[in-house]
Amino acid sequence: MTDASVRISHVAAGHSRVSRAEPWQVRLGTALSKPGFLAALPVGILLLAGFVGPLALVFLFAFMPPQTFSVLQAPTLANFRTIFSDSYYLSFLASLQLAASTVAILLVICYPLAIAMVRVFTRKAGILALVLAAPLFVADNLRLMGWMLFLVKGGVVSGTMQTYLGIPVDSMLYTFSATLFGLVYINLPMMLFPMILGVSMVPAQMREAAFDLGASRWQVMKEVDIPLAMPGIMIGALITFILAAGAITEAKVLGGTAVVMIAQDIQKEFTFAQNWPKGSALSMLMIVLAGSLALAMFKRVDLDAIFGRKG
Amino acid sequence: MTRRNLLQSFSQSRRAFLRDTVSISAGIAAASMMPRGAWAAREKEMNIYCWEGYNSDKVLDPFRKEFDCTVKAQGLISDPEAVNQLRAGDTKVWDIINLNNAWGRRQLYPENLIKPLDKAKFEPLWEMMIPEFKWPYKWSTSDDGNELLGMIQRYGPSGMLVNTEKVSAATLEDEGYDLMLSDAFKGKYAVLMYDDWVIMHVVIAAGFSPFRELTDDEIGKYETVMRKLINNAAFLSDDMNAIALGMINGSIEGSFPGSVYSVSAARYDGNPNLRCIIPNKGPEEMGGKAGVCWMELTSLVNNPQLSPRAEDFLEYCFRPETAKNVSFAEGTYNPVGQMGDPKVMALYNTEELDAFQYDTLSADMAKCADFDIIPSYTKLHEIFSAAVREKA
Numbered sequence: 195m196t197d198a199s200v201r202i203s204h205v206a207a208g209h210s211r212v213s214r215a216e217p218w219q220v221r222l223g224t225a226l227s228k229p230g231f232l233a234a235l236p237v238g239i240l241l242l243a244g245f246v247g248p249l250a251l252v253f254l255f256a257f258m259p260p261q262t263f264s265v266l267q268a269p270t271l272a273n274f275r276t277i278f279s280d281s282y283y284l285s286f287l288a289s290l291q292l293a294a295s296t297v298a299i300l301l302v303i304c305y306p307l308a309i310a311m312v313r314v315f316t317r318k319a320g321i322l323a324l325v326l327a328a329p330l331f332v333a334d335n336l337r338l339m340g341w342m343l344f345l346v347k348g349g350v351v352s353g354t355m356q357t358y359l360g361i362p363v364d365s366m367l368y369t370f371s372a373t374l375f376g377l378v379y380i381n382l383p384m385m386l387f388p389m390i391l392g393v394s395m396v397p398a399q400m401r402e403a404a405f406d407l408g409a410s411r412w413q414v415m416k417e418v419d420i421p422l423a424m425p426g427i428m429i430g431a432l433i434t435f436i437l438a439a440g441a442i443t444e445a446k447v448l449g450g451t452a453v454v455m456i457a458q459d460i461q462k463e464f465t466f467a468q469n470w471p472k473g474s475a476l477s478m479l480m481i482v483l484a485g486s487l488a489l490a491m492f493k494r495v496d497l498d499a500i501f502g503r504k505g
Numbered sequence: 506m507t508r509r510n511l512l513q514s515f516s517q518s519r520r521a522f523l524r525d526t527v528s529i530s531a532g533i534a535a536a537s538m539m540p541r542g543a544w545a546a547r548e549k550e551m552n553i554y555c556w557e558g559y560n561s562d563k564v565l566d567p568f569r570k571e572f573d574c575t576v577k578a579q580g581l582i583s584d585p586e587a588v589n590q591l592r593a594g595d596t597k598v599w600d601i602i603n604l605n606n607a608w609g610r611r612q613l614y615p616e617n618l619i620k621p622l623d624k625a626k627f628e629p630l631w632e633m634m635i636p637e638f639k640w641p642y643k644w645s646t647s648d649d650g651n652e653l654l655g656m657i658q659r660y661g662p663s664g665m666l667v668n669t670e671k672v673s674a675a676t677l678e679d680e681g682y683d684l685m686l687s688d689a690f691k692g693k694y695a696v697l698m699y700d701d702w703v704i705m706h707v708v709i710a711a712g713f714s715p716f717r718e719l720t721d722d723e724i725g726k727y728e729t730v731m732r733k734l735i736n737n738a739a740f741l742s743d744d745m746n747a748i749a750l751g752m753i754n755g756s757i758e759g760s761f762p763g764s765v766y767s768v769s770a771a772r773y774d775g776n777p778n779l780r781c782i783i784p785n786k787g788p789e790e791m792g793g794k795a796g797v798c799w800m801e802l803t804s805l806v807n808n809p810q811l812s813p814r815a816e817d818f819l820e821y822c823f824r825p826e827t828a829k830n831v832s833f834a835e836g837t838y839n840p841v842g843q844m845g846d847p848k849v850m851a852l853y854n855t856e857e858l859d860a861f862q863y864d865t866l867s868a869d870m871a872k873c874a875d876f877d878i879i880p881s882y883t884k885l886h887e888i889f890s891a892a893v894r895e896k897a
Contacts, residue, residue, distance in 0.1 A: 261883060263592055280887075284894050342747065348754035365756045368740035447747075450740030451698065454894045465586035466700035467886050 255474035273475035368450030376444030392426015555603035558834035655804030666763030681784030682710035798873035
């Protein structure tokens, strides 16, 4: 527990000591009529209905008999048994592998870019940020379709190479690499912007002090820059990982289904297979897998220490 | 707070931020309340859920203008998905549903998801139809033949697609699915991923009818053919244009499966060498038919607040000029049943008829069994999905 949360729990304990003499109904009444609770109520209900509700429905469906469309039946583990006895691990592995590779590539691409935008371009960084964010205004599948026309045999790349350089280039589509390229391209802003925030959190004085004390460039990067920018880097990595693991269009449009990602299996169950329970079970497994990976990642990296909340 | 660049600070004061947030949220809330008020009277709006083509402005704009109403349309690429959406409660959203023939009589009507049409009003329109679809047409009625479930318009045969400059049409017709499934054809074709159609054609290629329950032995043979089909494919795509493009640029020579609609736009665009081929010989139990033909059934959704414009739309689709526009909507060109009416036929020129292979259309349709529900679908789809996942 952090100092801050310890402090909060002390305060809470203080309150509860005072009110312990009162019967629980009165204490509940007092708690419910607090302005904080009342003010949070509408948003709380909205979150419960709009966010937790659908998830709960997916959870319930995961335990319903296969090929059924109602949640009011005797629960069963049949869907999970089918999933574990089949080859779905391949899709899970493919999704995790692609997501991890996307994060790794984007870390390498985005870190120098973020440094450049915060330290080199300073005033012009806003314009650069707008340029980088502009593609976000166009739907993913349209942008990917554009890349398809770019990379397809006889498309912009191969057509140009053939016409002007006489080098025959075959289609660059429908492979694992094409899928990975699509994921990196689509998710670049998701990694870059949190990382820029992270990098801009590093005080210049801290770096100067490190240099004054004789640190090499490498040491400054390792000991000052990266640790202080870590919140942005971590958040970027997490968002990118989750988005890439749940991606589908990249594998279909650029990848030609050379790799089946788990989202595609889930989509098939809800559409062509008409098997909502199995689709729900696959979704639950993906949520658990991605959730535990995120938790493990956050556990390894102490967020409180990063945010400077630790004494 | 001084602002060094857009990324580093946020210049609004907290009060201004709160004020803006509140006004924006109130705006959004008010906007989301509006359709509720307009809900009661739906004379001026209609929502249609359809295969590509009916959602084109070419078809919808004249209707919007004439009936002075808002029409929202959403395209679909999977019949089962659309059926699921209606099951999940989307009957409240849509007024018109356009699906392949069998779904109306087999699932939508028995599950109370569509509304039968007024026979007296719509029966006379069937006079326009080609002889194959004359009244009372099987797929437009309920099982007992008493109710009219929808109107038929676009149709077409489904088999394989080929670039006839690489493989002659006659060779593919004679050798059938075996040619595309041979080792010599490895890496030279794509699979058009409309799952139920892939499954139907693979069952036929394995030598059986997909429209009856298959035995374990037959399912085993189906699996062998399916795995070979998927493993040998150059790529798998649910984008028929990507497949047509691959055939034009030479990266593939054909597609399994493929219907006339998947090449008609490319044919009209100067590529008459792309062609849908129906093999000459199919399984005996299918009467030797090797292809599957589809006809779309356009029905009224059982919407508790059905727009009165929906019936108007069904009638509107039977006007000769609308029938032509539906047939030549953006992106896909198809023959329509109303071509039985000389007034409709007169609207086509030779190039347009050639786009959807009118020269062999009747002969191709005669080599096709009608699209129907696949009884062993669940098992067959599992095998198909596993084959795709485990693609070598």
